Amino acid sequence: MSYLLPHLHTGFSVDQAILSEEDRVVVMRFGHDFDQQCMQMDEILAGAADQIKNFAVVYLVDLSEVPDFNTMYELYDPCTTIALCLPQHIMIDLGTGNNNKINWAMNNKQEFIDIVETVYRGARKGRGLVVSPKDYSTKYRY
Amino acid sequence: MATLAESFLADLDDLSDASDREDEVPQEEEDTKMGDGTNEELDFENLQAVARLASSERYQHIMAQVKAALERGHVDDMEADTAAESAGPSEEDPTYRLLVDCNQLAVDIDNELLVVHNYIRDRYRLRFPELDSLVQHPIDYARVAKAIGNEIDITNVDLDAVLPQATIMVVSVTASTTSGRPLEDDKLEKVLAACDLALQLDADKALILRLVQEQMHRIAPNLSTAVGTEIAAKLMGVAGGLRALSQMPACNLQVLGAKRKTLAGFSTASANPHQGFIHGCDVVQKTPPALRQKASRLVGNTCSRLARVDAYGQDPAGSMGQLSLEEMRKKIEKWQEPPPAKQTKVLPVPDMEPRKRRGGRRHRKMKERFGLTDIHKSANRMNFNVPEEEFMDGEDTVGLGTLGSKGGSGRIRAAAQQQRQKLNARQAKKFKARMVGSSGATSGLSSTLAFTPVQGIELEDPSARAAQSNDQRSGTESYFSEYSGFRSIKARP
Numbered sequence: 001m002s003y004l005l006p007h008l009h010t011g012f013s014v015d016q017a018i019l020s021e022e023d024r025v026v027v028m029r030f031g032h033d034f035d036q037q038c039m040q041m042d043e044i045l046a047g048a049a050d051q052i053k054n055f056a057v058v059y060l061v062d063l064s065e066v067p068d069f070n071t072m073y074e075l076y077d078p079c080t081t082i083a084l085c086l087p088q089h090i091m092i093d094l095g096t097g098n099n100n101k102i103n104w105a106m107n108n109k110q111e112f113i114d115i116v117e118t119v120y121r122g123a124r125k126g127r128g129l130v131v132s133p134k135d136y137s138t139k140y141r142y
Numbered sequence: 143m144a145t146l147a148e149s150f151l152a153d154l155d156d157l158s159d160a161s162d163r164e165d166e167v168p169q170e171e172e173d174t175k176m177g178d179g180t181n182e183e184l185d186f187e188n189l190q191a192v193a194r195l196a197s198s199e200r201y202q203h204i205m206a207q208v209k210a211a212l213e214r215g216h217v218d219d220m221e222a223d224t225a226a227e228s229a230g231p232s233e234e235d236p237t238y239r240l241l242v243d244c245n246q247l248a249v250d251i252d253n254e255l256l257v258v259h260n261y262i263r264d265r266y267r268l269r270f271p272e273l274d275s276l277v278q279h280p281i282d283y284a285r286v287a288k289a290i291g292n293e294i295d296i297t298n299v300d301l302d303a304v305l306p307q308a309t310i311m312v313v314s315v316t317a318s319t320t321s322g323r324p325l326e327d328d329k330l331e332k333v334l335a336a337c338d339l340a341l342q343l344d345a346d347k348a349l350i351l352r353l354v355q356e357q358m359h360r361i362a363p364n365l366s367t368a369v370g371t372e373i374a375a376k377l378m379g380v381a382g383g384l385r386a387l388s389q390m391p392a393c394n395l396q397v398l399g400a401k402r403k404t405l406a407g408f409s410t411a412s413a414n415p416h417q418g419f420i421h422g423c424d425v426v427q428k429t430p431p432a433l434r435q436k437a438s439r440l441v442g443n444t445c446s447r448l449a450r451v452d453a454y455g456q457d458p459a460g461s462m463g464q465l466s467l468e469e470m471r472k473k474i475e476k477w478q479e480p481p482p483a484k485q486t487k488v489l490p491v492p493d494m495e496p497r498k499r500r501g502g503r504r505h506r507k508m509k510e511r512f513g514l515t516d517i518h519k520s521a522n523r524m525n526f527n528v529p530e531e532e533f534m535d536g537e538d539t540v541g542l543g544t545l546g547s548k549g550g551s552g553r554i555r556a557a558a559q560q561q562r563q564k565l566n567a568r569q570a571k572k573f574k575a576r577m578v579g580s581s582g583a584t585s586g587l588s589s590t591l592a593f594t595p596v597q598g599i600e601l602e603d604p605s606a607r608a609a610q611s612n613d614q615r616s617g618t619e620s621y622f623s624e625y626s627g628f629r630s631i632k633a634r635p
């Protein structure tokens with residue numbers, strides 16, 4: 001499904017994409033198109049992208065093509081999703097301990113849309129940290 | 143249909159004792175050759191007695207007219223186009239009358255054909271019993287019977303012009319192993335005469351139909367353009383004239399000609415109730431079966447309109463009929479269009495849409511269930527300089543405000559449902575009737591116990607509170623209390 005979403009191939013284009021969006025949340029997925037987890041996440045993203053296009057936009061970035069952000073966002077997982085809204089990167093309290101990014105593949109489109117909506121609401125009010133409606137702390141079941 | 147019933151009875155009799163009948167034949171043969179009304183002896187052997195229509199005067203008169211009209215039609219065609227002088231099909235128009243008669247005659251011929259078919263079948267069954275099940279159609283049966291006659295060997299008979307190839311094959315094979323025996327000459331003669339009669343009736347019917355079709359365009363041009371001349375003629379025939387047809391409501395027109403035949407014992411749960419001639423028209427038959435009922439209704443309505451137009455002579459050129467036909471076809475095509483494609487809704491930007499606040503009685507009633515009640519409101523208020531009563535609910539302390547028995551009204555529970563809405567006159571009367579029934583005494587739910595920190599449990603007289611004079615009532619009970627404000631006003635000297 002990654003062919004349905006726009007890709008960004010250079011660091012410059014990534015910057016431009018973030019800066020050009022004035023009133024929309026920018027959702028970036030960092031990973032590889034051929035990775036299994038990324039494929040799963042891409043399917044969710046592609047399904048949701050059309051529905052949330054009024055307040056969010058989704059981009060895909062290949063980690064090998066654009067390594068510039070690896071250290072900045074600590075992109076060490078196969079699939080990482082980050083939400084940004086000018087002028088800052090929005091932190092989401094997902095319950096996993098890491099508020100900066102979603103570093104697993106989600107499996108429910110509606111949950112993803114809820115998270116993006118919460119991010120939008122928080123960002124409009126000027127909040128840097130929002131609380132996700134669903135808690136993912138039990139994602140790793142030991 | 144006395145003759146029809148009688149011919150059926152004859153079938154039953156024939157089955158039981160065929161041999162007896164054969165003896166009777168030579169006696170009765172002479173009697174009823176020319177008998178139309180003189181010899182009323184019910185005789186099933188003679189064709190004339192059973193099938194009277196062909197020899198009746200009315201029939202011959204009408205047929206003569208038909209033939210004359212057909213001949214005239216070829217000559218008159220040129221003139222009829224130019225002279226559009228007919229001021230509508232008035233009832234006196236001879237062509238109109240002829241058409242009406244033709245319609246009825248067509249129906250009669252149909253019935254007559256049935257009778258004759260039975261007659262032939264009964265006689266010919268002795269020769270070739272299986273033919274009836276192989277060739278059902280009455281006219282085909284007559285033709286085949288005439289062609290075969292008494293022949294033993296079917297290969298000598300040429301059936302090519304009469305039946306399709308497959309049926310010929312089946313017939314030949316069955317004939318070679320048939321259990322019938324050749325007929326006697328006089329019987330054969332009867333059969334052949336009956337066959338001739340059947341074929342003649344059929345030919346006459348064809349003539350009638352031709353005449354009707356040719357003339358229909360002059361009498362009811364719009365109607366015949368829309369549904370075709372045959373159906374238009376049938377409708378007119380059944381209705382009894384164009385004027386009668388125009389006065390029928392459209393729903394009746396739809397079921398004109400619906401068969402309600404109940405053959406004794408057979409089920410009437412047929413697949414087509416309420417389907418008349420209209421159902422057989424071109425427009426309806428071409429629609430897919432799911433939409434046929436709807437189409438039939440549409441055509442019925444249009445026909446009703448066009449019949450009215452024709453009955454009063456408007457639009458003799460038939461243009462309205464043409465337009466209506468096109469319209470019907472277009473409508474039916476529109477019905478068959480697939481529904482518009484589903485479009486996925488894009489979510490609106492959060493918090494951008496103003497919230498739709500609803501009003502209305504239902505919404506208000508629902509809000510009442512979750513809103514602040516009067517009891518809560520009075521619990522929130524406190525009287526001046528009077529400590530409120532409190533009770534412990536687990537760890538919490540809940541104050542009672544003006545509800546407490548000491549400082550407040552003493553009413554802890556709600557008396558009845560709060561009536562915030564204006565009732566209409568009928569409901570107000572009902573409510574009052576209910577209120578009147580209850581006594582005006584103190585509510586049984588009010589408490590007389592007071593838990594004071596100093597004296598412990600204190601009992602108070604409930605009637606004392608009710609009898610309290612208005613001077614002692616505080617104005618804190620309600621925001622709009624009557625007793626709020628200053629109590630004493632010193633008179634000015």
